[in-house]
Amino acid sequence: MTAPKRANRKEIKDKDFELIRAINAGQFDRFPDLVKRYEQKLYNFSLRMCRDAADAEDTVQETFINVFRYLKDFRFETKFKNWLYRVAASTCIKKRRRSKFAPQRELSLDEFYPQSYTEVPHQVPDWAQMPLDKLLSNELLDKINEAIFTLPEKYRLVIVLRDIEGFSTAETAQILNLSDANVKVRLHRARLFLRDRLKGYFENE
Amino acid sequence: MSKDEHDHRHCLELFEKLSEYLDNELDEVACKDIEKHIKECVPCFVCLQTLKRTVDLCKQAENRMVPEDFSKKLKEVLQNMPKTPPAG
Structure with missing residues (x-):
């Protein structure tokens, strides 16, 4: 039946x-x-x-x-x-x-995981705790755009769809023909990549 | 917290799940596990907070206006498309 x-x-x-x-x-x-x-x-x-x-x-x-x-x-x-x-x-x-250029590389979780306990900060940095509106500046927005551009395409697609366009995990998976699990993995690595770029920016400011 | 007070083997396991935690995509048990852990582990708490701020900042990424010339050109191109539906 x-x-x-x-x-x-x-x-x-x-x-x-x-x-x-x-x-x-x-x-x-x-x-x-x-x-x-x-x-x-x-x-x-x-x-x-x-x-x-x-x-x-x-x-x-x-x-x-x-x-x-x-x-x-x-x-x-x-x-x-x-x-x-x-x-x-x-x-x-x-x-x-x-296009002839645009290299595609894999981001591995190991790149973002601190290799030793002494490497990790032991207090939340200012940029992660001050009010967002106090932190935002044109320079920072340019930096974010720049950092997004440097992400390999497959990670950029996912973070742009999820965090900028606001699609859910399931919708992103459907749009890109990926599994939900794959979207989550790529999103996490993309966010960690951007976090490292932002960290670098604030530390060298 | 000193290095010896805390077993950091659990950190890597949770490190992989931090985005899912921020996106409310974990079940209750996994959420509680992370919440309990970050209370005891400062580096993981810092990691979570910096990741959260990264997501917040990403959401602020600026949008540009569509150039007027392009908008006009696009309209013309689409207007000149054949109006009959494709076969099949």
Whole structure:
């Protein structure tokens, strides 16, 4: 006996579904509304992944062209935003493969774990305990962006999706076609990498 | 706390889970284990606090405005796309 699959499927609520149904029903003049909703976010995501502004523009354009082409195939089984980022992430990855440089390296946990007890600080440094608004400066924000850029791509993708774009572990796993466990491992290493960069910045300030 | 007061073998095991702890992705037992540990282990407490601040700072990363020229160009490109759905 086969139970209807639909019974187990959670209904997804998404503010974009109505607009997508209208576009798919032939109201193509409403596609710019969809672009307007995500253009800014996608541009910044692409900028963080490509670094170069021209490459980021290419990525955004390529992503929206693909969305336009394949919107008819969208099955309303996931939020549109997640589907959009899946298209964008795969565009970024393909773009990187076409580029000659951009080395890809693995980050291991050992790099970040103190090798001896004497290496570790025994009190919380100021930068980790003072109020956030007192700490923030344009220089620091530049430093954070710079540190994000230096992360190998596979870790950068995860931390950007999780900590900047605000996707959950499960959503990030779905967007990148990874397991939840893999997302967690990459996120932790990416955060440790950034923490070391920030530590270096504050210690040398 | 002196080096001898505390068995640091447990630290590495917990070090791996600190992000999951910050993200509320651990079960109650694992959370309590970390909370108990960081009360006794200053280096792990420092590690957790600096990691937490890193995440907070990362969330503050600034966004740039989309260049107007690009926005206009994108609109034109999309307007000129064929309006019929692809076959299949």
